[in-house]
Amino acid sequence: MSASTKDCVAAPDAAEPLAAAIRGIDTTALDCIQVNAAVLADARHGPGTHLELGGRVCFAPRPGAHSPLPTVEQSPTNQIEQMAGPLGLDLQTGRPVRDGRALLDLLPEDGSPVYVVGDACRMPWLPYHGHQHMDHSVLLRAVDGGTRVEAVDAYDNETPYGKAEPVVCTYHLAEAVALFDGSPALPVRVRPAAPACPQVSETLARNAADAALLLAGDGPERYAAAFRDHPDQQEACSALLLETWLLARSRRLHAAWAAHHAPGSPHARTAADRAAAWDTLAGQCYLAARRVQRGRPVPPQIHTTLVELLRADARFAMESASKGPGDVMPHQTAQVRQTVVNTVADVLGATPEAVAATGDLNRLEGFASFQMVETVERLEDAYHVEFASEDLDPAVLRSVDGLVDLVLRTSAGAEVTHA
Structure with a gap:
């Protein structure tokens, strides 16, 4: 039916x-x-x-x-x-x-x-x-x-x-x-229920703890070998296709999480690169599964690449946690500006170019009180700060320059002006 x-x-x-x-x-x-x-x-x-x-x-x-x-x-x-x-x-x-x-x-x-x-x-x-x-x-x-x-x-x-x-x-x-x-x-x-929203640094630390265990053992090698050495390679390639599909989606979701909490940051950019690498491997596994169905040999690089990506993920997790939130979300003016632009763009579903070129954010379609509040909350979460209520002037919140000054002033505890 x-x-x-x-x-x-x-x-x-x-x-x-x-x-x-x-x-x-x-x-x-x-x-x-x-x-x-x-x-x-x-x-x-x-x-x-x-x-x-x-x-x-x-x-x-x-x-x-x-x-x-x-x-x-x-x-x-x-x-x-x-x-x-x-x-x-x-x-x-x-x-x-x-x-x-x-x-x-x-x-x-x-x-x-x-x-x-x-x-x-x-x-x-x-x-x-x-x-x-x-x-x-x-x-x-x-x-x-x-x-x-x-x-x-x-x-x-x-x-x-x-x-x-x-x-x-x-x-x-x-x-x-x-x-x-x-x-x-x-x-x-x-x-x-109330969402459980741990700090970014706490989540990165948990990822790093798991990564340390992975790097200390041979789990990735044993995992890849199970598919490489399986007597029925048609079954093995079909299963590996699902595995890499699941791993690729989880890495894509992590990249989206990083872009949400730390838009434009080094961590977000690297997470996106990691996700793209997994997408590529999933595509290679699809081709491998099709080749095996036609009686052709399995491309041996898919198993080697699988191990390399798992270990690269673990190293990335260790590095991200060791840098700490201050390095995940740098406080240099140019990078803060990019973060503000990316955050507003993400909230509005607009392009960063459109946001950066707009002096008054009210001119952008969809920018209203709700979006203004969400932008403020995201920036507070990203930089682990709480803006003073007296600083939340609508004129400040309606411009990229105003939001950049607000982030820098709050995080540094000092007045910051643009040239």
Whole structure:
């Protein structure tokens, strides 16, 4: 069964708050379990909340559930448990439900969403439908007085069966029941909570502690060797493609986290470079998987590069923590100016060039009180300062020069003027 074309719309064009939250999310940086929890977090706490998922950079392979090959993929229940704090959500996992009606009976009458992990093979808005069984999240809520069910899914990915894109689909109740009948679905009740937002320096220190353990052992080498030496190279290359896809998305999310907290900083720039390197390896693994399917040998460099990237990530984590926040966010005037410009651009969804060329930020589309407050809060978080209330004059906050002076004056404790 599939939804008719008129019942599914691209999420970014929808006006409903959940769909509206998707517009502020780079959905290509999140996996299929994270992405819809991220939508809930941003809808509840504001744009950018989901980026807290990207602070920690981990490499913790575990034995595969149905394969001798290791995997960095976590179980949905573990991911849900770990996502709750950073996202500011109380996620209460229920028991798996196989009866579609019993699942939909859990939907609140007020239209509040329930986060559900089900089988992608049963979800007709996905290219996996009818092709591949895999855990996949979706947000379900009752609409039209409970006579219809809305499915919101922000997943974004190119798959062997076509492209998955963010959508909002609406089904008659009987249709929705049939979609989930006979297949286990994990319902998760969602309530708001206070987001756990550790200082940047604390997060970098935790990353460095993990990195020190990685560098002291041979984990990356053993991980790569498991795929290189597996007797079935078609299976090994397919698995490695998923592994590098997951690692690349996590590094892309970390780069977004760094750009959010420290826009224009050396750490943010290097994190973006690291993410790009992982994207390149994932592309190479895709080519390798296709070559092996055609009976051709595996390019040996993919395993060597895998080890090199894992170790380079660890060295980067160690260096970032050793420099400290002052080096992650330099206080030189030119760099502060770039940070201010990048922060305003990120808040507004504008280009840095447009922000830098504008004397009065009020002239930029979308710059109003809310955006002004968010800009101030981001700069305070980035520089670990609190601006004095008497310094928050609207005239100061409406110009790049004013914001630069405010940062420098507050962080240095002295008056700073521009030539």
